[in-house]
Amino acid sequence: MPAKNILTLSHVRVRQTTSTIFNELSLEIKAGENWALIGKSGSGKTALLQTIAGNMPVSGGQIIYHFYEGAKQNFLADASFTAQKMMAMVASKHQFKTLSNTKDFYYQQRYNSSDADDAPTVQLYLNQLPKSKILNPTWNFDYTVKKLNLEFLLDKQLIKLSNGETKRLLLAAALLKHPSLLLLDNPLTGLDVQSRAVFNNLLTEISQSGITIIMATSPQEIPDAITNIAILDQQQIKKTVLKEAFEPKSFRPDEACVDTNELKDLLSQKPDASFSTIISMENVNIRYDKKQILNNITWKVLPGEKWALLGSNGAGKSTLLSLINGDNPQAYANNIVLFDRKRGSGESIWDIKKKIGFVSPELHQYFPGESSCLQVIESGFYDTLGLFRPSNPQQSNIALRWMKLLxxxxxxxxxxxxxxASTQRLVLLARALVKNPPLLIFDEPCQGLDEQQQQHFKYLLEMICKNSNTTLIYVTHYQQEIPNVVNQILRLEKGKMVVGDSY
Known part of the structure; x- marks a missing residue:
């Protein structure tokens, strides 16, 4: 007996403002199947998930939610019961609100204690979620919290979660809904090696509990639970294959190349500045309430050095970086020297930021989206979250030249x-590069980039380092992303420095 359909997309057309996102898109998903959506950045993976979730208007064709048609007979008296109630989506960005539910979080909120207090805790956030209508669900509160390793985070405020911890929380929130259909947009992004292995096993258990999974992911990271793969290109499903017939090697990126003369010319416009020490920390300690985040960190970075900063989710990496880039006021209570100047000796955070090019998942999450991409890059000259002054033609031209290199x-x-999302990340990378700072801090810079974009950016960064005396601190959970020029390692675990120089 053939398997029943769970979901059918029949000749679906989706338009947004003046452009067509999908045209004549068709896909059938049957019971027992779990699908991975793969393709280059911009191929339509996220848009397809959003369309299935009901977040994008369908102007032609139809989407049939067979799982809903079979269940709604039990809820005829409930007019609010819709197909959306039986689906859950974990997007690439969260939409957390303050305790008053009146405003979104902002970038530096996690480091300002009074403002951070306006953020809900993990426990409060999960308790406020709508309750599942399923009797005795597999994914009840206690079981889900344990499986997602959130037990020790329940009293932690959302704004203080690491990128990986936030991913686990969002998945827990989705599972507590006990959906028939679970939609995941690059869920492995930001997870450390151990968490990715745990996630692989978790997806298998989710599937075995009766939940159908559709996820956007990298061709190199297809979990065991996946049975079918849809390959997207230019907003079309070009091909569908069974997982065992899929060849990840066919998605290897082309060899990267960069206009070296153009890059050298842009790098030649670096402001004159020389320092004997970029960063010096002695016995740095950071605490939040009773939680020790950093424990006796001593670290020295000299001009031109290339460092990898490594560690599992929640190890303290982002907090350490916040002491360097001027975002964390606890820097004043510690013995920290930046660019030959001790913190608290009269310098402003803008004096620090103008010497640093910085990108992180948190900056991407909270960066305002109302400026044009070119204006965002030009704002890098001023270290502001957007361009709040008239554009300077010369700087705008430099910004455009960096866009062309990327x-x-x-x-x-x-x-x-x-x-x-991948273009947004590249825009923020260009924003970090545009002023040729003496220090580049790249915290998971390749999140959301496809393999071709990752390889191109890695090569460009290597060329920058080889053609300048730029100092680099690079954070990633993927060894293959680390530029070849990196030759020093600082590893953190539970806020402490770990001895060892291997990846």
Whole structure:
């Protein structure tokens, strides 16, 4: 007996403002199947998930939620019972609100104690979620919290979660809904090696509990639970294959290349500045309430050095970086020297930020999207979250030249919020590079980039380092992302420095 359909997309058309996102898109998903959506950045993976979730208007064709048609007979008296109630989506960005539920979080909130107090705790956030209508669900509160390793985070405020911890929380929130259909947008992004292995096993258990999974992911990271793969290109499903017939090697990126003369010319415009020490920390300690985040960190970074900062989710990496880039006021209570100047000796945070090019998942999460991509990059000259002054033609031209090196110049006039997540990340990388700072801090810079974009950015960064005396601190959970020029390692675990120089 053939398996029943769970979901059918029949000749679906989706338009957004003046452009067509999908046209004549069809896909059938049957009981027992779990699907991975793969393709280059901008191929339509996220848009397809959003369309299935009901977040994008369908102007032609139809989507049939067979799992809903079979269940709604039990809820005829409940007019609010919709297919959306039986689905859960874990997006690439969260939408957390303050305790008053009146405003979103902002970038530096986690480091300002009075403002951080306006953020809900993990326990409160989960308790406020709508309760599942399923009797005796597999994914009850206690079981889900244990499986997602959230037991020791229940009293932690959302704003203080690491990127990986936030991913686990969002998945827990989705499971507590006990959906028939679980939609995941690159869920492995930001997870450390151990967490990715745990997640692989978790997806198998989720599937065995009767939940159908559709996820956007990398061709190199397809979990064991996946049975079918849809390959997208230019907003079309080009091919569907069984997982065992899929060849990840066919998605190897082309060899990267960069206009070296153009890069050298841009690097030649670096402001004159020389320092004997970029960073010096002695016995640095950071605490929040009773929680020790950093424990006796002593670290010295000299000009031109290339460092990898490694450690599991929640190890203290982001907090350490916040002491360097001027975001954390606890820097004043510690013995920290930046660019030959002790913190608290009269310098402003803007004196520090103008010497640093910085990108992180948190900056991406909270960066306002109302400026054009070109304006966002030009704002890097001023270290502001957007351009709040008239554009300078010379600086705008430099920003555009960096866009061309990163192959995103076609997005110059588009608003940041209207481009793909991968383009947003490349825009923020260009923003970090545009002023040629003496120190680059890249915290998981390749999140959301496809393999071709990752390889191109890695090569560009290596060329920057080889053609300048730029100091680099690079954070990632993927060894293959680390530029070849990196030759020193600082590893953190539970806020402490770990001896060892291997990846």
């Amino acid at each position: 192959r995103i110049e076609n997005n110059a006039r588009k608003l940041l919020k209207n481009v793909t």
